[in-house]
Amino acid sequence: MGATLRALRALVLLLGFYLLSLVLLAVLVGVDVVAFRWGHGPAMLKLGFVTVLLAVPVVQGMFMLRTPKGEDGPGIDVTEAAEPRLWALVREVAAAAGTRAPDRIRLTGEVNAAVSEDPRLLGLLPGPRRLYLGVPLLTGLTEARLRAVLAHEYGHFTGGDTRLSALVVRGRVQLGRVIEQFHERADGKVAAERAKQEQARARRVARGKKAKQVDTSGSGATYRMMAAVYTQYAKLYLRASLSTARGQEFAADQVAARIAGRDTMAATLREIPVLSVSHGFYLDSYATLGLGARLLPPRGEFFGGFGALLAARAEELEGLRARLPEEPASPYDSHPPIAERVRRIEALPADGRADEATGPALALLTDPARTLAALEDAVLTDEVVRYGRAPGWPELLNASMASGLSTAQTPLHQALAARTGQPATLAALLEVVDAGGLWQLAEQLPLSAEAKSARGRAFREFARPVLRRSLRTMVLAEFSARSLLSWDFSWSEPAAVRLPGALPAAADGDGRSSQESPHESSEKSLEAALDAALADHPDTTALRALLPSAPQPA
Amino acid sequence: MTVLLWILAALALPLVIAALWFTGVFVKELFSPSPPGPDATALAAERLGLLPAERQDTEHAAPPPAAWSAALTAARSGDWAPAAELLRAGGRDWERRSTLTAELGTLAAEEDGWLLAWEAARPDDPDAAVVRAQSTVRLAWDLRGARQARYTSREQFEGFGRMLSAAREEIARAAELNPEDPTPYVVEIWVALGLGCSHAEMDELWERITSRDPYHYGAHYAALQYWCAKWRGSKELAFDFARRAAERAPVGSLLTVLPLIARFEHDETTDVAADSTPEMLALVDAGLADAAACAASDPDRPGLAQLRHLLAYYLHLQDRHEAALEQFRLVDGHVDALPWNYRGEDAAAYYCRVRNETVRMAAEAV
Structure with missing residues (x-):
């Protein structure tokens, strides 16, 4: 296709845009004419109103080709x-x-x-x-x-x-x-x-x-x-x-x-x-x-x-x-x-x-x-x-994470609130777990179809990662609320949480813990405590021991 | 004019009634289809004492020994002692040990309270350890589901990977507690297959197994899956593995089933002639001889039923209906075997369809 033909086609296509708009308007007017001739009462008025509504964007579209003033991006x-x-x-x-x-x-x-x-x-x-x-x-x-x-x-x-x-x-x-x-x-x-x-x-x-x-x-x-x-x-x-x-x-x-x-x-x-x-x-x-x-x-x-x-x-x-x-x-x-x-x-x-x-x-x-x-x-x-x-990026990270944690609504929060009818708290959750209600509670989590149709161990394995993420968030929120958490800011890595350094070692702490930084051993204690609290037969003792002034079971 | 209308109406009435009736039948069928009447071939099969689809056991390839069923029932209700006794008494019959371990592991993958009690009562029992390892691997596959990768969710894959990784330690422990037993390594094949271990690692694992039991049926079955194109190998690798294993094994060791499985796993044609090549006829004949030898020496050997199921299938495809029917009669009642169980829910129906067709063809041939 030669340059002239291409140009002609472009012009026709551009004009076609106007033609399309005019045809649309004509159709709308035609509908109105028909309606006013044979119709009557509120139905006709409503139809008229709808056609006007439809015509507005068409007319706007025709004039939009002139770049509207003040439409610059910010x-x-x-x-x-x-x-x-x-x-x-x-x-x-x-x-x-x-x-x-x-x-x-x-x-x-x-x-x-x-x-x-x-x-x-x-x-x-x-x-x-x-x-x-x-x-x-x-x-x-x-x-x-x-x-x-x-x-x-x-x-x-x-x-x-x-x-x-x-x-x-x-x-x-x-x-x-x-x-x-x-x-x-x-x-x-x-x-x-x-x-x-x-x-x-x-x-x-x-x-x-x-x-x-x-x-x-x-x-x-x-x-x-x-x-x-x-x-x-x-x-x-x-x-x-x-x-x-x-x-x-x-x-x-x-x-x-x-x-x-x-x-x-x-x-x-x-x-x-x-x-x-x-x-x-x-x-x-x-x-x-x-x-x-x-x-x-x-x-x-x-x-x-x-x-x-x-x-x-x-x-x-x-x-x-x-x-x-x-x-x-x-x-x-x-x-x-x-x-x-x-x-x-x-x-x-x-x-x-x-x-x-x-x-x-x-x-x-x-x-x-x-x-x-x-x-x-x-x-x-x-x-x-x-x-x-x-004042700086690290402060921004800390403040944002603290705020996010304090308002976090994990699936576990939702399931717990639905069960107890009270706002979900970590204390309430631990009570439910201690009363043997963890796996019943897990059934109320929003889970995938595969997880929902699973039974027994398979169900627990499907639910455990969800529970673990939620529970971890709840525990971190508890630390955060007492200003015990900080986050490592980095331009090249995801933000990493820094737990309070002096958490008591996990119950099954191994001999190497003396060589680890206090931060690493805290991390380990937390992971072990979470595992125990979400085991097939849950035990919250370790987790309670980690929590600052944790509520004791009655 | 009016007369004409009356005549038309009279003509139209039957038509309207007929249309209404058809609609009614259609709607009724749509919402509650009447059960298909038993066809002639099904009746013929029943006369031979063969069971209808709803009475086929889809959990087993052959009836399990009564003692095993009793032990499983006991375990289900929390009593682990009969299972422990069975495994202990089984001793060095690795084939049966692996099969029983698989049964117990499947049960423990559902609920493992009984196994926990066993482990608590006998902390270093190698039998409990091997069941533990098997149950974790089984649980991994339960989490994954049996569907192809693209229909399997990320959550399922993550659970699968997590459980398989956890199983490694348990497998090592079971192997340590009973160093001569190949069963932990047989279990490990399913881990290697799931985690995609390299061919070199698989070869190493295979060496451990064959040095303990060179013709272990369950091990060969699992390893062939690993070498299949859909898992970690290729059609060539699978065929090669199957051929070499079958050639090396003595008659009666049931490994003639491997070339048939390799063929079934990589069968993409709908052309029946491909099943009747001289090569295929020879493979099936070797299988028949193998099955006969095994039946003579050890008729309850695990794996014999699987061989017979595949023989029946291929004999049917080769138009050797008389021989096919003989195999069908020997295995009828339990259909958890290739080629049927790849049809999932339809396994029993598929089995019965092929079997009934065989019955019909055999009757026609007479």
């Missing part, structure tokens, strides 16, 4: 005066790519860089350009690699792409945007959110202001319906334009390789999926660690800690870099698989330019610490920004 705009070096780099790369530099730069909290234009005349004329630059990218990429990222983005707009194939790109981006908007309104996010725990909800809110106000008032179904219609159309559109789109990604990669150097571009392509995965992990396990306890890391560290994580886990990341995704993220993804892109770049003839390993691109900023702090204010919700600040 971030901070940086002026040329404030960040001269960043701007200079951006302009230099744009010049090298032979395209117009952006008019605004916005720093965001995502592992992503993007160039956008505010389209005019249904996306046929270019408008002001913006560059979105994720600060985690600045943290994880060297300056040279950042140039490669920028050059790739600009590659989409260089003379290599004809004006009308830019239309394809724009149409795809905008269609994606419409569907995304529909889904954002319609998604069961609200329902899912309600079901999730307070902590999980707080995390999502903290990620961005976007997901905050979700409409639940019954219009979700209509939105979903419209989204389905448009999704079908988008699939058609994407299938038709996909090969072009992927070709353009390759072309943009070539531009980037020319500007930034082959090796740098290849290294950048390898690095981005790694950064993306690591940042997700960082947000889940570190940055949002204290949200349940309404606590944030020290100011500037919400995004700033990412650098420390990358440094500490360098070895682990090396393994990730070796395994590139071979599959596209989805059949409709406009980007070809990273592995394929890397192969094509590495197949280019050597240009004699090495992947210069300079410091992180974050150093381009005038005052990185100040920018990181400002980004927090912009990206976190107002509610979260008002949370307390831990």
Whole structure:
């Protein structure tokens, strides 16, 4: 298919979007006309109301193609005066790519860089350009690699792409945007959110202001319906334009390789999926660690800690870099698989330019610490920004774990509360165990189908790991409530609990215990005591001996 | 006009009644299907004294000795003494010892109060120790379930791995308490199979077993499972192991069953001709001779029934119905054996279907 035909097809497909919307509106009007002619009474009014409800998103969809103002993701705009070096780099790369530099730069909290234009005349004329630059990218990429990222983005707009194939790109981006908007309104996010725990909800809110106000008032179904219609159309559109789109990604990669150097571009392509995965992990396990306890890391560290994580886990990341995704993220993804892109770049003839390993691109900023702090204010919700600040990461970990333990609701808590009708406490649990009720209680745990259908020893073996995890949490909570616990913070390892050092040795303590650290022997005593308390014939003596001022059996 | 309608109505009425009746029957069948009438072949089998599916024992391959049943019943009610006495009296008959241990271990995998009492009363009893090891391995397999890996949950696999690892120590202890007994090592094969031990480790384990009892039926059965493609080996390794073991063993040691099992485990064709090759005919003939020799010297030997079940199956597939029927008559009543027990719940029904078909073909041939 020639370039002209491709362009024509793109235009037809884009116009088809409007046609689809008009047809949908016509159908709705037709329904109303029929209803008003033959119908009467409240039923007719209700039908009219429903059609109006359905029409709203359609009309909105038609106008959504104009990127709504103020729909930028959260971030901070940086002026040329404030960040001269960043701007200079951006302009230099744009010049090298032979395209117009952006008019605004916005720093965001995502592992992503993007160039956008505010389209005019249904996306046929270019408008002001913006560059979105994720600060985690600045943290994880060297300056040279950042140039490669920028050059790739600009590659989409260089003379290599004809004006009308830019239309394809724009149409795809905008269609994606419409569907995304529909889904954002319609998604069961609200329902899912309600079901999730307070902590999980707080995390999502903290990620961005976007997901905050979700409409639940019954219009979700209509939105979903419209989204389905448009999704079908988008699939058609994407299938038709996909090969072009992927070709353009390759072309943009070539531009980037020319500007930034082959090796740098290849290294950048390898690095981005790694950064993306690591940042997700960082947000889940570190940055949002204290949200349940309404606590944030020290100011500037919400995004700033990412650098420390990358440094500490360098070895682990090396393994990730070796395994590139071979599959596209989805059949409709406009980007070809990273592995394929890397192969094509590495197949280019050597240009004699090495992947210069300079410091992180974050150093381009005038005052990185100040920018990181400002980004927090912009990206976190107002509610979260008002949370307390831990003085350091270890303190954040300790406070979060203490708070988590004090509010923990294990399956055992639930089973015990259901049995006794009282709030579950460790003392109450030990009483039930001493009265011989452990295995009866275990039957009330939420267990898998296999465990439920098991009998005798098999049942006990299925239930024991669940019991053990729960009981361990309950015991740790007891220690924590008396401030006897601390946690070891590490950027490279999961947090490890540190038990009080002076726990009495386990009843069957062996001779080696004298050579162990007090911490290790405490750990051993606890494990042995848990084992005894959850044996086929439970014995809580050892566990009671470990507990601080444990309640004695009556 | 009205007349026409009346005529039409009169014509339609029977049709409507018929439709209603069919619907009624259909709905009734849907909710409470009438039991299928006993077909002619089932009646013919019954006339030969063969049992219907619901009377087949799906727990055993052959009737267990009365003393064993009594000991198991006693153990179930908490009295371990008869079981302990049986194992002690069995002495160096390793084959029977392993089989009885398996029975007791299965029972102790359900509830082990009686075994705990035994262990408490006789702390270093090698018999209790071997039953303990066997019961833990059995419990591991109970936790795993019998389904393929993809239908087995992570929780099941974790319990499986935990129990198998725990069993290792118990196996070592049982072996230490009775160094000549191969039974702990036979039990260990099922651990090696579950944990995926290397071929070198398996060879080492095998050496320990064969130096204690070179033709142990249960050990060969377990080891062949290890070498099967679905576990830790391949079709070639399994066939090779089975062939060598069968060739080396004296007639009457029942190891001629191994090539048949290897063949059954790796049978992917639906082509019956593959079961009647000269090679297969020879394997079945060797099995028949083996079974006859064993029956003459030791008719209650564990493993004889399993051989007969497979012989009956393959004789049937080879259209040697008269000979197949003879094997069926010798094992009828107990169907916990290959090839039937791989059908799970349907084992007895499957067995009866093949057996009845054999009865019919044999009657036709006469």
